[in-house]
Amino acid sequence: MNGPDHYREAERLAVRAHHFTYGDGGDPATGAALAAEALVHATLALAAATALSVPARSAPARATNREHLAWQAAAGIPDPTAAPAAEEDVQADITVYRASNESIVCGWYTTPEAARAHCVTLLRRDSPDSVLNWVEDEEDDVAELFATSSDGEEAATGYVVWGVTVEAAYDAEADE
Incomplete structure (x- = not known):
């Protein structure tokens, strides 16, 4: 698993933990176990994100790194390597x-x-x-x-x- 995968898994597990702890699942022990697992994935995601922001890596290298691009996509940041918008995509009067x-x-x-x-x-x-x-x-x-x-x-x-x-x-x- 890479950083973005850990992040998505932490989100998924947190939703399930809430369901078992407070929702219709009705099993607080399972909810606590899922919450603990979500916390592990969130920690690994944070470690990966921190590693990607190390200043020693140049901006051009980060811009072409698949994991870095996956992080940007997960965060909703546009791909800097994407082709510029076509002329017809430019907003017109x-x-x-x-x-x-x-x-x-x-x-x-x-x-x-x-x-x-x-x-x-x-x-x-x-x-x-x-x-x-x-x-x-x-x-x-x-x-x-x-x-x-x-x-x-x-x-x-x-x-x-x-x-x-x-x-x-x-x-x-x-x-x-």
Whole structure:
């Protein structure tokens, strides 16, 4: 067993010890024995972790040592030898969609369809029989909801969905 294996075994045994001592296991003697065994594994894990942090070992050597990498994985530390994130993994700007009626914000959504659905649902409460039509201004990423009444009159409803780009990172040069 290596250090990370001892650590995981100590965790596993500690859970079982708790079950026998305090849980449904109902056998404190078994719980105490499991706790003692967990303590041995925890001590061995600590010794291994301490040995890995000895300053005499260089950082490059630690970075390629399988046991050291296993410790990092057990601790949730990213692998320093892993390939850099692909360009498509880099966080990009996103567009969110604001649904509003006049100046009242109804909600923010990640798709224009969800924002439009919210507006339509709200409008249908007051005008269930109107024929609805979205008029889009693609240049400004805005869509306005129009309703046609039973007598054929079309009118703006005041419901608007517009896209807002949220920047992934601050750009100091953009302020100038």
